[in-house]
Amino acid sequence: MNKTRQIKTGITAAVAIAILGGTMIQPANVQASATYKRTKIVKVSKKAYYTTKNAKTYTLNGSAQKLRLRANHNLKDYRNSTWTRSKKTTITKHGKKYLYYYVTNAKDGVTGWYLQKYLKAGSYNAL
Numbered sequence: 001m002n003k004t005r006q007i008k009t010g011i012t013a014a015v016a017i018a019i020l021g022g023t024m025i026q027p028a029n030v031q032a033s034a035t036y037k038r039t040k041i042v043k044v045s046k047k048a049y050y051t052t053k054n055a056k057t058y059t060l061n062g063s064a065q066k067l068r069l070r071a072n073h074n075l076k077d078y079r080n081s082t083w084t085r086s087k088k089t090t091i092t093k094h095g096k097k098y099l100y101y102y103v104t105n106a107k108d109g110v111t112g113w114y115l116q117k118y119l120k121a122g123s124y125n126a127l
Helices: 002-024
Strands: 042-051 057-064 067-074 083-092 096-105 113-117 119-121
Touching: 042 096, 067 113
Parallel strands: none
Antiparallel strands: 042 083, 042 119, 057 067, 057 113, 083 096, 096 113
8 A cells, every 4th residue: 555655656756747847837928029010101392490409310211111220320410401301101109100211321321220300490500
């Protein structure tokens, strides 16, 4: 009987480890990197702006449904500049929509996509 008891205890322990071990091992929380989406790029009338914040301009890489933003210019290097918009698109980040303009620096010819809320209408000389 002693051997039978040992076998039963061993089987019970193996089943308990299998059940408890399966519930204790949880998959790691894995989140995909942020993907952005954009609307169709539309031409707009040219209009002069100046910046109100030292942010960055971006290039848009990827498709409209899997968009990646890549910084290409830091606007602190282009102070006292007038920017001219020529295109616009709406980019959705984390469920929020942001309007971006494609701007060109009138002085240096630098281009990129810039967040509209940081632009003020008019040329920098008007300050």
